[in-house]
Amino acid sequence: VPRAVKPLxxxxxxxxxxxxxxxxxxxxxxVRTALVDAAGVIAHxxxxxTDPADPVGSLLACLRRTADAARTAGxxxxxxxxxxxxxxxxxxxxxxxxxxxxxxTELVAITGPVAAATGLPVVLERDTVVAALGEAGxxxxxxxxxxxxxxxxxxxxGAVVCGGRVLTGAHGLAGEVGHFPVDLAGPACGCGLTxxxxxxAAGSGIAAAGGQDARAVTAAAAAGEPAAVAVLQRARAAFxxxxxxxxxxxxxxxxxxxxxxxRGQGDxxxxxxxxxxxxxxxxxxxxxxxxxxxxxxxDAGLAGGAPLAAARLQP
Amino acid sequence: VPRAVKPLxxxxxxxxxxxxxxxxxxxxxxVRTALVDAAGVIAHxxxxxTDPADPVGSLLACLRRTADAARTAGxxxxxxxxxxxxxxxxxxxxxxxxxxxxxxTELVAITGPVAAATGLPVVLERDTVVAALGEAGxxxxxxxxxxxxxxxxxxxxGAVVCGGRVLTGAHGLAGEVGHFPVDLAGPACGCGLTxxxxxxAAGSGIAAAGGQDARAVTAAAAAGEPAAVAVLQRARAAFxxxxxxxxxxxxxxxxxxxxxxxRGQGDxxxxxxxxxxxxxxxxxxxxxxxxxxxxxxxDAGLAGGAPLAAARLQP
Numbered sequence: 001v002p003r004a005v006k007p008l009x010x011x012x013x014x015x016x017x018x019x020x021x022x023x024x025x026x027x028x029x030x031v032r033t034a035l036v037d038a039a040g041v042i043a044h045x046x047x048x049x050t051d052p053a054d055p056v057g058s059l060l061a062c063l064r065r066t067a068d069a070a071r072t073a074g075x076x077x078x079x080x081x082x083x084x085x086x087x088x089x090x091x092x093x094x095x096x097x098x099x100x101x102x103x104x105t106e107l108v109a110i111t112g113p114v115a116a117a118t119g120l121p122v123v124l125e126r127d128t129v130v131a132a133l134g135e136a137g138x139x140x141x142x143x144x145x146x147x148x149x150x151x152x153x154x155x156x157x158g159a160v161v162c163g164g165r166v167l168t169g170a171h172g173l174a175g176e177v178g179h180f181p182v183d184l185a186g187p188a189c190g191c192g193l194t195x196x197x198x199x200x201a202a203g204s205g206i207a208a209a210g211g212q213d214a215r216a217v218t219a220a221a222a223a224g225e226p227a228a229v230a231v232l233q234r235a236r237a238a239f240x241x242x243x244x245x246x247x248x249x250x251x252x253x254x255x256x257x258x259x260x261x262x263r264g265q266g267d268x269x270x271x272x273x274x275x276x277x278x279x280x281x282x283x284x285x286x287x288x289x290x291x292x293x294x295x296x297x298x299d300a301g302l303a304g305g306a307p308l309a310a311a312r313l314q315p
Numbered sequence: 316v317p318r319a320v321k322p323l324x325x326x327x328x329x330x331x332x333x334x335x336x337x338x339x340x341x342x343x344x345x346v347r348t349a350l351v352d353a354a355g356v357i358a359h360x361x362x363x364x365t366d367p368a369d370p371v372g373s374l375l376a377c378l379r380r381t382a383d384a385a386r387t388a389g390x391x392x393x394x395x396x397x398x399x400x401x402x403x404x405x406x407x408x409x410x411x412x413x414x415x416x417x418x419x420t421e422l423v424a425i426t427g428p429v430a431a432a433t434g435l436p437v438v439l440e441r442d443t444v445v446a447a448l449g450e451a452g453x454x455x456x457x458x459x460x461x462x463x464x465x466x467x468x469x470x471x472x473g474a475v476v477c478g479g480r481v482l483t484g485a486h487g488l489a490g491e492v493g494h495f496p497v498d499l500a501g502p503a504c505g506c507g508l509t510x511x512x513x514x515x516a517a518g519s520g521i522a523a524a525g526g527q528d529a530r531a532v533t534a535a536a537a538a539g540e541p542a543a544v545a546v547l548q549r550a551r552a553a554f555x556x557x558x559x560x561x562x563x564x565x566x567x568x569x570x571x572x573x574x575x576x577x578r579g580q581g582d583x584x585x586x587x588x589x590x591x592x593x594x595x596x597x598x599x600x601x602x603x604x605x606x607x608x609x610x611x612x613x614d615a616g617l618a619g620g621a622p623l624a625a626a627r628l629q630p
């Protein structure tokens with residue numbers, strides 16, 4: 001059985017003291033870049049919107065600004081760690097541009113163009129995996145060998161750490177939990193299924209159901225507008241039920257929830273999810289699993305670039 | 316982080332040539348016992364119905380018959396490998412009798428009574444994990460380091476092998492995929508959620524929805540009775556959608572489906588599931604994942620007792 005990637009271990013190895021890495025986080029809506037040091041400290045931060053027609057162009061433009069600033073400051077990064085939304089083909093360092101979030105069907109090379117633009121070694125990983133490394137190294141999952149990291153943002157994704165190893169699966173795709181169907185009578189998801197967690201509870205799904213962007217739907221719900229309230233109630237119920245299913249599937253000791261939509265809702269999202277786990281997870285031990293917000297927020301996917309580079313770019 | 320159990324590796328270690336193990340498979344409906352040798356060959360097979368009020372009593376009665384027959388034949392088994400429906404508390408060797416399938420709330424000791432009755436060392440594991448070891452050692456998953464084993468029987472459960480290791484999770488509960496909610500508007504499941512895969516597609520769920528046992532519902536559907544057809548259509552749609560979600564969650568290289576309900580339906584169940592994976596799994600590699608029937612049938616949970624004993628009872 002060929003394996004696309006070797007497992008990443010938790011706690012991850014550290015970069016040598018004093019060394020730095022260029023980190024990039026390519027999401028469906030935004031690109032972020034920064035210089036990250038061995039302690040996870042972030043500097044020279046830039047961000048831009050992701051151009052759906054040219055996501056790697058957005059990535060390179062943003063990365064160039066961080067690289068220039070780092071060079072001016074005298075930093076000599078050991079490489080580039082790129083976190084990107086899935087699905088990725090890690091065997092060729094590319095994004096499969098087939099998701100609902102960046103429509104298209106072709107394979108978009110990432111590793112090659114970034115290496116050419118920077119002259120540095122490049123490592124690519126799924127954004128959720130990198131964020132999980134960040135939370136494991138510097139955030140809410142420090143010292144925990146079995147945890148589930150979820151992001152609820154424009155999309156929904158996850159990464160799973162089991163027995164101190166990041167679950168890769170056979171092709172580096174494990175943890176794509178946004179496309180778990182939780183409502184057979186639900187709306188169509190871009191993946192082809194109906195009622196996926198993502199189409200019900202992610203920012204993109206909330207926006208589609210609410211007829212305006214997710215932030216506006218949330219504000220309308222807070223003001224008591226019935227249609228918006230219903231959209232968010234459905235989103236939270238779907239998330240709570242799915243979270244029980246994911247606890248049953250992976251049996252983590254901890255669930256860490258990041259992403260802008262999760263952060264915006266706070267305990268309105270996490271409260272019902274915690275209660276559902278406490279009541280309905282399968283097996284006594286599973287019912288006591290804590291569900292906590294990510295400690296690093298949007299920085300997790302950048303900070304995790306340091307341990308990712310330490311694991312994959314070190315000789 | 317305390318770990319309840321050490322990981323089981325695939326391919327599993329073998330028992331020494333010539334040695335045997337007493338194997339038991341405690342299910343919601345039936346108990347099976349047999350003597351298994353190092354090559355997975357099964358002898359002295361007995362079976363009985365599971366008494367819901369005293370499942371361990373059923374287990375011991377059946378095991379005693381196999382043990383007596385083995386002794387008469389001159390076998391000296393090295394220990395007892397017990398596969399049992401979950402949820403289990405492996406730290407104390409007990410069944411948490413809280414599931415919908417064996418109602419009750421107490422913890423029922425298994426390891427202790429079996430050791431007392433046989434005078435042999437005992438290892439307990441979830442039935443799906445043992446069946447996965449059986450399929451890995453002697454069946455459909457030989458040579459595969461990343462696979463998902465599912466059983467569709469009275470209940471639905473699973474076991475996951477990732478990178479040559481059985482996924483245990485933090486408490487030995489990983490892979491309890493029967494309690495993944497796939498229909499938020501579906502029927503109530505005994506676990507407290509609504510529309511779990513198990514309540515829609517397992518034998519118990521088919522029987523509850525069809526008003527007669529699952530075999531009779533299947534026969535009625537084959538005869539074209541509309542209500543029975545609808546029950547099975549819903550079951551197969553739920554299974555197909557859930558299977559896509561599980562492929563997305565675990566990223567296996569192979570899915571092996573066992574259990575009496577799956578065997579009874581054959582390609583009526585697996586065909587739509589294969590097609591759904593081929594069309595909707597997330598990421599190109601995931602869409603080519605084969606979905607095959609278990610090779611060992613009901614024997615997987617017995618045959619897997621040999622590698623389980625080899626892994627856990629050897630010094």
